[in-house]
Amino acid sequence: MCGIVGYVGQEQAAPILLDGLSRLEYRGYDSAGVAVYDSTLGTLSVHKAKGRLNVLSQQLHGGADLHGTIGIGHTRWATHGAPSDVNSHPQVSRSGKIAVVHNGIIENYAELKSFLISQGIPFTSETDTEVIAQLIEYFYDGDLLSAVGRVLHRIQGAYALGILCDDCPDKLIAVRKDSPLILGYGEGCSFLASDVTAILRHTRKVSYMEDGELAVLTQDSIQCYNHLMQPVDKEIVQVDWEMDAAEKGGYEHFMFKEIMEQPQALRRCISPRIREGEVVFEDFHLDPQYIRDLQKIYIVACGSSYHVGMVGKYQLEKLTRKPVEVALASEFRYMDPIVNEHTLVVVISQSGETLDTMAALREARRLGGKILSIVNVVGSSIARESDQVLYTWAGPEIAVATTKAYSTQLAVICLLALYFARVLGTVEDGEYRSCLEDLLRLPDQVEQVLSQKDHIQYFASQYFNHDSVFFIGRNIDYAMGLEGSLKLKEISYIHSEAYASGELKHGTISLIEPGTLVVALGTCKRLFQKAMSNVVEVKSRGADVLALTTESCRKEMEGTASAVMTIPDARELVLPCLSVVPLQLFAYYVALMRGCDIDKPRNLAKSVTVE
Numbered sequence: 024m025c026g027i028v029g030y031v032g033q034e035q036a037a038p039i040l041l042d043g044l045s046r047l048e049y050r051g052y053d054s055a056g057v058a059v060y061d062s063t064l065g066t067l068s069v070h071k072a073k074g075r076l077n078v079l080s081q082q083l084h085g086g087a088d089l090h091g092t093i094g095i096g097h098t099r100w101a102t103h104g105a106p107s108d109v110n111s112h113p114q115v116s117r118s119g120k121i122a123v124v125h126n127g128i129i130e131n132y133a134e135l136k137s138f139l140i141s142q143g144i145p146f147t148s149e150t151d152t153e154v155i156a157q158l159i160e161y162f163y164d165g166d167l168l169s170a171v172g173r174v175l176h177r178i179q180g181a182y183a184l185g186i187l188c189d190d191c192p193d194k195l196i197a198v199r200k201d202s203p204l205i206l207g208y209g210e211g212c213s214f215l216a217s218d219v220t221a222i223l224r225h226t227r228k229v230s231y232m233e234d235g236e237l238a239v240l241t242q243d244s245i246q247c248y249n250h251l252m253q254p255v256d257k258e259i260v261q262v263d264w265e266m267d268a269a270e271k272g273g274y275e276h277f278m279f280k281e282i283m284e285q286p287q288a289l290r291r292c293i294s295p296r297i298r299e300g301e302v303v304f305e306d307f308h309l310d311p312q313y314i315r316d317l318q319k320i321y322i323v324a325c326g327s328s329y330h331v332g333m334v335g336k337y338q339l340e341k342l343t344r345k346p347v348e349v350a351l352a353s354e355f356r357y358m359d360p361i362v363n364e365h366t367l368v369v370v371i372s373q374s375g376e377t378l379d380t381m382a383a384l385r386e387a388r389r390l391g392g393k394i395l396s397i398v399n400v401v402g403s404s405i406a407r408e409s410d411q412v413l414y415t416w417a418g419p420e421i422a423v424a425t426t427k428a429y430s431t432q433l434a435v436i437c438l439l440a441l442y443f444a445r446v447l448g449t450v451e452d453g454e455y456r457s458c459l460e461d462l463l464r465l466p467d468q469v470e471q472v473l474s475q476k477d478h479i480q481y482f483a484s485q486y487f488n489h490d491s492v493f494f495i496g497r498n499i500d501y502a503m504g505l506e507g508s509l510k511l512k513e514i515s516y517i518h519s520e521a522y523a524s525g526e527l528k529h530g531t532i533s534l535i536e537p538g539t540l541v542v543a544l545g546t547c548k549r550l551f552q553k554a555m556s557n558v559v560e561v562k563s564r565g566a567d568v569l570a571l572t573t574e575s576c577r578k579e580m581e582g583t584a585s586a587v588m589t590i591p592d593a594r595e596l597v598l599p600c601l602s603v604v605p606l607q608l609f610a611y612y613v614a615l616m617r618g619c620d621i622d623k624p625r626n627l628a629k630s631v632t633v634e
């Protein structure tokens with residue numbers, strides 16, 4: 024979850040590191056630190072501070088106080104040891120000679136720590152990372168690479184590491200196992216980073232480190248080695264993300280910017296994939312016979328991506344008549360899943376780095392399943408380990424709460440369901456073509472929904488003081504309720520739950536009292552009357568009902584609900600891509616009115632690379 028960055032070149036390192044960290048802050052933001060080699064002093068200069076990155080940045084006057092052209096930096100999401108100056112990274116060895124930044128968890132750190140303490144080595148922090156720095160120094164005899172190699176044989180767990188030693192002030196060492204790390208190739212400089220957004224300002228040429236690889240970076244070259252320390256040639260790829268896509272561009276928050284970017288993101292995701300009336304997936308090869316022989320589709324994901332999976336189940340089953348099971352990635356490998364060569368496992372992940380999702384992918388592969396992933400971040404670990412990848416092409420998403428990546432995941436699922444249905448012959452020609460037309464129309468309809476943002480802001484101003492909110496709906500409206508509820512709780516810290524409306528009578532209705540806020544979703548035409556009945560039920564027990572329905576049902580809903588948000592009428596297949604927008608905006612405005620830190624909600628991180 025933490026963000027790491029490293030630079031070696033000819034310019035002052037500290038401002039570059041701080042700028043890189045500012046783009047990684049979504050990965051962790053409870054403390055930050057940098058280490059720069061100061062050539063005049065001949066030592067490492069390490070500075071760390073608890074709190075947001077700007078605390079450190081102010082202390083260092085934007086980096087102007089630190090002199091040196093090589094360094095590493097870190098923004099932390101605490102696992103071992105509470106957020107504090109001392110627990111922040113870089114962690115240094117006893118003599119201060121070796122500095123380490125780390126993303127991940129060292130599982131056997133306690134055992135290693137006891138060993139080092141028994142050797143008389145004192146520890147200053149509670150972190151697992153300090154063990155790495157101390158152990159490198161323990162093995163160091165003038166050959167840094169060999170000392171790092173010996174440490175790697177002893178540590179267990181997940182790690183991406185950036186290492187700097189004051190004896191080798193022209194080199195950085197990068198190591199990766201189960202935590203993302205990329206290498207950047209600049210003009211007379213080299214970078215390491217958790218994510219491309221950290222270095223996009225300096226270079227677009229990157230390579231992705233594989234598990235078990237180690238790299239030595241100098242200003243002129245990067246040499247990679249495999250786990251046997253044999254040199255490996257890395258493929259250098261060009262990143263095509265625009266720099267301004269990772270900037271706020273005048274918006275107050277990334278989340279709002281990303282909500283507003285959804286029409287473009289959906290266009291980018293959908294239009295190249297519909298050609299001459301057919302769904303076309305380039306670089307995607309699933310034998311039609313394999314699709315026909317499929318016995319089951321599993322969808323595996325976490326968080327919002329899991330909610331996409333729930334919608335995907337309805338859509339895939341409806342269009343293909345193949346059974347679809349949806350599982351939380353964190354549960355998947357513990358539930359003894361039934362997977363064989365006739366099972367397609369669809370893995371959904373915005374970041375492509377979620378550890379639980381990655382573990383589920385590996386378990387599915389072990390059991391013989393084929394892996395198709397739906398991912399936003401190109402070259403991410405999940406994308407690279409999958410048999411097939413469908414990218415969502417939403418562009419970089421910075422806010423912790425996902426919006427445009429989520430809606431493009433939904434769009435990819437729609438395209439996939441139509442593609443399979445076409446192969447299987449389970450969709451009529453006319454229906455297929457109308458679905459494609461609706462998908463192509465979708466970005467404009469999302470624009471229409473976004474143009475109503477002021478109404479939603481007004482509703483948020485009416486309800487932002489509630490302590491507890493219930494979301495109710497059936498079928499896709501239930502799945503969307505889960506996402507609406509998650510968005511709200513993530514960023515506004517209001518307690519919120521989503522229920523399948525039919526379950527109300529089995530318990531939840533006892534929680535409804537005068538003034539309770541219920542967000543009732545009734546966008547699905549065939550279930551509208553059922554939705555109305557549930558609105559009446561909660562209304563008659565005193566609830567304030569904020570309803571979400573389609574334009575043609577507005578009038579009927581207005582007669583009963585306290586307030587109504589609407590989306591254009593649309594086919595069920597594309598409804599979720601529309602209904603999510605008012606829910607995102609509602610959560611955003613509520614959080615804004617409550618004065619919350621919207622882009623970096625407490626305790627959360629965008630890329631969850633620990634179990």
Ligand code: G6P
Binds near residue numbers: 328372373375627
């Ligand atoms: C975190 C993020 C969520 C996201 C989830 C799964 O909790 O805050 O927005 O849905 O991880 O992430 P993934 O990258 O696998 O989609």
